Amino acid sequence: MCIGQLGNLLPHVTLSANLAQHLMPAWGLSAAEGGLMASGYAFGYMLAVPVLTTLTDRIDARIVLLCGSIVSGLATAAFGFFAEGFWSGTIIWSLAGLGFAGAYMPGLKALTDRLPAGDTSRAVTLYTSSFSVGVGLSFLVAQILADRWGWRTAFYVTGVGPIAMVLACLLIEGRRPAPKSGRLLNFAPVLANREALGYILGYGAHCFELYGIRTWLVGFWTFVVAHQGGPSWMTPVLMSFCFAVISMPASILGNEAALKFGRHRAITVVMIASACVALAIGLNATAPAWLLALLLMIYGLTVPADSGALTAGMSAAATSEHRGATLALHSTVGFGLSALGAWGTGVALDIAGGPQSASGWLLVFIVLAAGIALGPLALVWARRGHSGKRPS
Template sequence: MLPHVVVPSILAQFLIPEWRLTGANAGSLAGSYAAGYMLAVPFLATLTDRIDARIVLIAGSALSALATLMFGLFAEGLWSGAALWALAGIGFAGAYMPGLKALTDRLDPGDSSRAVTFYTSSFSLGVGLSFLVSQLVAESFGWRAAFYVTAAGPLAMMFVCLLLKPMTPTPSKGRLLNFGPVFQNRSAMGFILGYGAHCFELYGIRTWLVAFWTFVAAKGGGGTLLTPIAISFAFSILAMPSSVLGNEVALRVGRRRALTTIMFASAAVALLIGICADGSPWLLLPLILLYAITVPADSGALTAGMAMSANPENRGATMAVHSTVGFGFSALGAWAVGAALDAAGGPHVASAWLPAFGVLAAGILLGPVALAWSRTASANHQAIQK
């Protein structure tokens, strides 16, 4: 995870002024990682139904390290940067869902819900470290050095893979890229589409959080404890316990009910931040920290719901669709927030942040719609069968 948000971390301070990027350009550059991931994950995640996911994980980690290093060495503008960052996203496509498959293949069925939630929550810890390391290195040694240093992270993952016990998955029937059974699984598709709404909001705020707090700090003089580095790191670290607790609540009160409540709460907090964007950093700080809790609180419950709803013989294909939808919406979220900022005057204008956060709120509100559709469709299907 160490290279994961290097580009969003250095956008505001380094890449936007040096490469003269608009908001939409910057969002597209950051989103190219998710776009590369989206294009590759259907094949790579589904492949884990045929071969040991550990093998895919090793190859993906190697590509992630190489592409991150190449960005630091060769990226010179929007197009070269987007191409190399998309390549890094392809590498991550061979790491994240194949890593989850490697985990679930080695678990008893009863262990899956909490184990999947801890796995997805560790994603947030990795993002926090990525924000922290990349910004500290970039400020001390230049932005290219941030890519050299973070490229070491996937190399460590390769070493861990070598320690995993080899395992051959149960042979899967049918074509490799056979997603028909996944689309017919209404319960799983509800969680998958909800995950897409979650990713739209999550990647949108991750891409623009440093830029937003740079604006807040410059306007309000928030002091050393309110630097973009501190805020982005805290935002990511809070996501880990939030995701775990969100899943625990879902286990107790019902998954769809908990997810719907969380998503509505997150949309409300996003709108409140946009309304107060011109306020004091001390007013915005608790709102941002609250948003850091609401944004990821649905992540573990959505992914666990998908994994538990998937048919065992095509779990890899279900994970592939889950990731494809999620990271497709991630790329869209990063671009949409940047486009909203451009249309409203740019990230240095306080009034532009209301439509930006409004876009995030609108994105996450698609989640309850997807969950309601899934529940209604599943109920109708069961009634027809009876």
């Protein structure tokens, strides 16, 4: 399942990896338009995931996963063939996000349905943290292909990646959920589960920060190289790849810290640290490249370190009969705020001077810091309202 997910994630940041250097100049887009186009992926995901993930409470999640993977791959390739500007690009990229809505959380549901009873937090964390390796490969492959053969080729090739999950779906055994009646989109039991809801809202803050920095990481380092120089090997390709890949051990270690020191405490410390690092990067946007590279690598550790702990906490807090609906709300909130993070940081960049302005990047990182700083508040709210009993 983790290997299949790497294939499904190969298209994930193909647009973001080529946004500042290729797509915005080619189509004359502002940062706000570029951010909005990138957020189309998260928006399409947000619209589809409530139905597709909740559906896994009624049919085998493997079926949803298979269909979502196919749609994701076809839509990514279609971007390379048919996208000609802001509107066509946004619509097609939204379809790719819609397909991924059937590929990520339904994949987690397909995995957890097949795990033995007991604590599954390490398996869930391995699955969620492999997300980071997939994103790193997406950054790497998309930029190398675009630089050598054009950005359209990057979309053609990364669109083939989801075939790996299609093969994984064909290899795992089928499983039929117990028959279930009632409305498909019934989130009332999830909203009543304040413990799970706290993790869901915290995940939303995490996604706002994560998608915001992923959308503009290549653009920011392009600014650094243009104004501060630095070693020739310290390219946007290398920086974005390293930033994404170190997320996997960070997420695993973050969950281990949560198991040892307490989930709320560990997540809160990570979120506050991440906000501080974001502010440090923004305030030092004109510092030497080596210092910014160091700060970005630290940020690459703090941004994802709460991800596995948040998702594992949500999964543990969810009641078994409403796990699909809980996963659906988790993803809906997360990717809804992902879309807001990509667009909001683009707007901030335009307001404060654009991609070639240090003040523009300062405001971007202030927005990111403010977003993640809201996460601990959600956890405090959940703890104060949690009576110690899970809702039935």
